[in-house]
Amino acid sequence: MAVVCRNLRAFAQKTSSLRCTPNFLRLYSQSKPAPPKLVTVDVDKAGVATVTLDRPPVNSLNTGLLEELGVAIKDLEANKTRGIILTSSSNSVFSAGLDILEMYEPKKQNLSLFWTTLQNTWLSLYRTSIPTVAAINGHAPAGGCLLALSCEYRVMVGPKFTIGLNETQLGIVAPQWFMICMKDAVGRRQAEMALTAGKMFSTQEALNIGLIDKMVSNKEEAIAEAQKFIAQFAKIPPLARRMTKESIRQEGIKYMEENAIDDLKAFMDLVVQPNIQKGLGMYLEAMKKSK
Numbered sequence: 001m002a003v004v005c006r007n008l009r010a011f012a013q014k015t016s017s018l019r020c021t022p023n024f025l026r027l028y029s030q031s032k033p034a035p036p037k038l039v040t041v042d043v044d045k046a047g048v049a050t051v052t053l054d055r056p057p058v059n060s061l062n063t064g065l066l067e068e069l070g071v072a073i074k075d076l077e078a079n080k081t082r083g084i085i086l087t088s089s090s091n092s093v094f095s096a097g098l099d100i101l102e103m104y105e106p107k108k109q110n111l112s113l114f115w116t117t118l119q120n121t122w123l124s125l126y127r128t129s130i131p132t133v134a135a136i137n138g139h140a141p142a143g144g145c146l147l148a149l150s151c152e153y154r155v156m157v158g159p160k161f162t163i164g165l166n167e168t169q170l171g172i173v174a175p176q177w178f179m180i181c182m183k184d185a186v187g188r189r190q191a192e193m194a195l196t197a198g199k200m201f202s203t204q205e206a207l208n209i210g211l212i213d214k215m216v217s218n219k220e221e222a223i224a225e226a227q228k229f230i231a232q233f234a235k236i237p238p239l240a241r242r243m244t245k246e247s248i249r250q251e252g253i254k255y256m257e258e259n260a261i262d263d264l265k266a267f268m269d270l271v272v273q274p275n276i277q278k279g280l281g282m283y284l285e286a287m288k289k290s291k
């Protein structure tokens with residue numbers, strides 16, 4: 001027994017001295033790699049942040065990405081950033097929308113966290129006092145379109161990508177706050193037509209109805225247009241800007257503040273329905289087969 005204790009003591013001393021050596025640190029960091037970041041933030045000399053969704057292959061919005069995006073917005077607010085440009089690391093997809101795997105055969109707790117994180121991150125993006133622009137450098141269906149719609153200005157790379165709230169095509173109803181965002185951008189009439197048909201718009205069609213504000217031919221141009229949009233606010237008193245944004249977005253903000261719990265319940269009840277689960281399974285299969 002005494003021998004075992006002595007050996008243990010010797011081992012403990014050895015490992016505690018090892019703890020600070022470069023070799024140990026290297027071994028430790030090799031065995032525990034940091035998880036890859038799903039959102040990256042680059043702030044330029046003018047104080048404008050490019051926030052890049054970086055979850056290959058299609059930036060589907062899972063809890064982790066949404067959480068990181070929410071934290072990034074809060075950090076940028078704390079640092080008094082002059083503007084946020086939301087874009088994607090992919091060459092063909094801005095975001096494929098909500099991650100269907102978060103909704104397929106979910107654990108109740110995970111599903112609830114997923115939706116609550118989406119609600120909170122959406123509200124942070126929608127109401128932030130920082131000027132926001134979506135530089136949409138690829139397809140933006142459903143939740144991807146929602147993120148773009150939550151920004152103040154949308155520049156999209158064309159002509160081959162598509163954008164829209166396609167929920168009815170999937171047999172589901174877009175939540176009320178998704179609809180409010182579409183109405184904000186294109187007005188009630190166009191929103192009704194777009195949403196009831198679940199239409200995915202080409203870049204040119206999106207420009208025609210005001211779903212996007214500008215069409216450009218590559219990501220660099222999109223970023224340059226976004227910077228131009230943000231630069232105009234240098235001359236506008238920030239308090240007046242902030243209060244105006246908050247006021248004009250009151251319907252969406254109030255909706256979420258007053259209905260977050262009911263909205264969560266409606267989502268949770270819907271997603272676990274056997275027919276929805278079956279539909280999600282079939283949709284995932286169909287996406288795999290279409291490759």
Ligand SMILES: CCCCC/C=C\C/C=C\C/C=C/C(=O)SCCNC(=O)CCNC(=O)[C@H](O)C(C)(C)COP(=O)(O)OP(=O)(O)OC[C@H]1O[C@@H](n2cnc3c(N)ncnc32)[C@H](O)[C@@H]1OP(=O)(O)O
Pocket residue numbers: 057058060092093095096097098099100101103139141142143144167170172173174175267270271276280283284287288291
């Ligand atoms: C959908 C029913 C939800 C029911 C829940 C009820 C209420 C929800 C309320 C809210 C509204 C929902 C909002 C949403 O956002 S739902 C998500 C809607 N999104 C889509 O329909 C887009 C689906 N994707 C595509 O159309 C294409 O992938 C693309 C974006 C055009 C890109 O095409 P590309 O050819 O470049 O890629 P692939 O299709 O080959 O995809 C690569 C890889 O990614 C997987 N994948 C794609 N989209 C998603 C996704 N949204 N979630 C999870 N995974 C996705 C795809 O299966 C491939 O995977 P693989 O393993 O085969 O490599």
